[in-house]
Structure formats: structure tokens, C-alpha cells
Amino acid sequence: xxxxxxxxxxxxxxxxxxxxxxxxxxxxxxxxxxxxxxxxxxxxxxxxxxxxxxxxxxxxxxxxxxxxx
Numbered sequence: 793x794x795x796x797x798x799x800x801x802x803x804x805x806x807x808x809x810x811x812x813x814x815x816x817x818x819x820x821x822x823x824x825x826x827x828x829x830x831x832x833x834x835x836x837x838x839x840x841x842x843x844x845x846x847x848x849x850x851x852x853x854x855x856x857x858x859x860x861x
Contacts, residue, residue: 833859 837845837855845852 830859 834855837850837859842852845855850858
């Protein structure tokens with residue numbers, strides 16, 4: 793039976809690929825977190841009455857722009 797020794801070596805391309813994948817994953821996670829924050833803000837502001845929004849100086853039409861900021 794033959795014995796073959798294999799070694800895992802890091803090539804510069806493998807390292808660059810790992811960094812690119814990691815950066816891509818970070819961007820996806822940031823976008824996911826931003827979307828969750830947007831939806832939570834939108835949900836909370838939409839639950840307020842028009843009178844409550846007016847107390848904050850807001851109109852219902854302002855909710856989307858505020859949630860996106």
C-alpha cells in the first residue's frame with residue numbers, strides 16, 4: 793500500500809479568496825442588520841397614532857424616510 797503525504801499550504805490566491813469571501817459575508821451581514829433596523833423602526837413608527845406622530849413633529853408620510861435614515 794502506498795503512502796501519500798498531503799500538506800495543506802496556503803497560497804496567496806487562497807488567502808485572497810478567503811479575504812474576499814469574508815468581506816463579502818461582512819457586507820451581506822451589514823445589509824441584513826440595516827434591513828432589520830429599518831423594519832423595526834418602520835413597524836414602531838407605524839404603530840403610533842397620527843396624534844403621537846404630530847407630537848414628534850412628524851407626518852405619517854415621513855415614516856419611510858425616517859426609518860431609512
